[in-house]
Amino acid sequence: MTERAASTEPTTGPTEPTTAPAPEPLLVDGAPAETLWPLDPDQRHLNHGSFGAVPNRVLEYQADLRDSMEASPIGWFGQLPDRVNAARAQMADLLHLPAGGTVFVPNASAGMSVAYASLALPRGADVVVTNHGYGAVVQGARRAAARAGGTVTVVDVPLGASDDDAETAILAAIGSRTAMLVLDHITSATATLFPVQRICRRARELGVLTVVDGAHSPGVLAQPWTPEADVWVGNLHKFACAPRGSAVLVAREEVRQDLFPLVDSWGGTLAFPERFNFGGTDDLTSYLAAPFAYDYLDQVLGWTAIRTYTGELADYGQAVVSAAMSEATGQDAHVSLRHPVGPYRLIALPRGLGHTREDADRLRDEILQALGIEAAFTSFDGRGYCRLSTHAYTVAADHEDFAARAVPWLVEAAHQ
Structure with missing residues (x-):
């Protein structure tokens, strides 16, 4: 199959969400993996890649x-x-x-x-x-x-x-x-x-x-x-x-x-x-x-299991969020890269958002304050993107909530 090179324009990708991956890796006692971290349960955490998160132990x-x-x-x-x-x-x-x-x-x-x-x-x-x-x-x-x-x-x-x-x-x-x-x-x-x-x-x-x-x-x-x-x-x-x-x-x-x-x-x-x-x-x-x-x-979850789960969840999250963004804007928001990397995926933002690093960081801070969602926004070649990143504590519902609440917020922000 011939690989299609992308420019700063989003490339055509799936418009319908794929099937959600299996539940996150479980501990020996059956507790969800998210219990290993002290993260605020009232927030959605979709930006592990910026600052990380340290387990309780x-x-x-x-x-x-x-x-x-x-x-x-x-x-x-x-x-x-x-x-x-x-x-x-x-x-x-x-x-x-x-x-x-x-x-x-x-x-x-x-x-x-x-x-x-x-x-x-x-x-x-x-x-x-x-x-x-x-x-x-x-x-x-x-x-x-x-x-x-x-x-x-x-x-x-x-x-x-x-x-x-x-x-x-x-x-x-x-x-x-x-x-x-x-x-x-x-x-x-x-x-x-x-x-x-x-x-x-x-x-x-x-x-x-x-x-x-x-x-x-x-x-x-x-x-x-x-x-x-x-x-x-x-x-x-x-x-x-x-x-x-x-x-x-x-x-x-x-x-x-x-x-x-x-x-x-x-x-x-x-x-x-x-x-x-x-x-x-x-x-x-x-x-x-x-x-x-x-x-x-490695002992409580296993790095192979973590990498497999986060990669599958990243695919699902990208499909869900890009489909919602595409429907809301009328423009394809899916970004295809030659080598999607582990837990990281890109979504194209509506025009006018995140066109500089400072604008992207401002979006990160404002959406956390307004919606309680931790997400990363980046800028490349004058175009803004949302960079989703997952870990073992991330679940499909986090991406679904982002699609339901953050996407409309971002579309509205683009028109202000």
């Missing part, structure tokens, strides 16, 4: 760690580097990452900043990014290029472009001054899975450093890491449900000893990865709780 585990820290600060901080080192090795094992190349960082943006600050760019270097890039990450790339007296080249990759077309466009932008290529693994604004492995391999053959923002990958992808990337970073507080302030950075062996934490510490003279185990007096309980969170959800 993980919060309790982290609280116990904090109690230990406050009970004996000297004992705690004296042993903290060894604790972080052990948690780092465990996290690498759980996510199938190379232990010797993996370190904790506070979040994906911080990990990208480590790469920008540590990997020296030659004078006049060009840094290549795409128009799908996360705002903070692109800002960091611009600052890194400016420090080198260089430039940033933004590659336009159409929404829904094939893997071949995306690769061709990105590699075509690499020139004699290109020193670094920055890619998204799963894009934030467009929920697009980029063929990062093959692009990074080719870029490395051309002598270009590659840095991959995999903020949304851990948990969503069974193999989240991009081995061909020189540096890959991924958040643990999103789909992996670790406490906020936890992410991992994975570096190829060739660049590991060039990487240093953003803040100097007494570990600065140590080799990679040990130099990243020091955090001064920072509260690093999020790092220590991260492997517990991932293993806990």
Whole structure:
């Protein structure tokens, strides 16, 4: 079947909802999965992808760690580097990452900043990014290029472009001054899975450093890491449900000893990865709780079951909401992507809504206040989208309620 490339216009898709998936994964005692989280039951939660949600048991585990820290600060901080080192090795094992190349960082943006600050760019270097890039990450790339007296080249990759077309466009932008290529693994604004492995391999053959923002990958992808990337970073507080302030950075062996934490510490003279185990007096309980969170959800629900359920529910939610939006506006709101990614799906908003990031964020805040619905709205190429994201606690009724209440609200807002 020939894949149809999409532009900023929504593409034709199903107009009738598909069958709702089976009930969410159940616990051993038969309780619904949503009981694992402390989320407000009076709200609809359809935006796990932005800030995540931490299970009750993980919060309790982290609280116990904090109690230990406050009970004996000297004992705690004296042993903290060894604790972080052990948690780092465990996290690498759980996510199938190379232990010797993996370190904790506070979040994906911080990990990208480590790469920008540590990997020296030659004078006049060009840094290549795409128009799908996360705002903070692109800002960091611009600052890194400016420090080198260089430039940033933004590659336009159409929404829904094939893997071949995306690769061709990105590699075509690499020139004699290109020193670094920055890619998204799963894009934030467009929920697009980029063929990062093959692009990074080719870029490395051309002598270009590659840095991959995999903020949304851990948990969503069974193999989240991009081995061909020189540096890959991924958040643990999103789909992996670790406490906020936890992410991992994975570096190829060739660049590991060039990487240093953003803040100097007494570990600065140590080799990679040990130099990243020091955090001064920072509260690093999020790092220590991260492997517990991932293993806990695997034990009580199973990551394969979570990924299967959330993917099926995302398909259902997209069908239900896009059908309601299409009927209300008279325009097809379904957005077809070449590789729908796990729990993420896009719905085209009515014209005039979310055409800038600021407008999209305003919609997020206003719809929460007006309807009690947590949802993500994004902007790409001057067009607004709703980005639905699910987890094990999400149910079909959440999407049905969004279609019944949020869609009319959005249509009315577009006419104001």
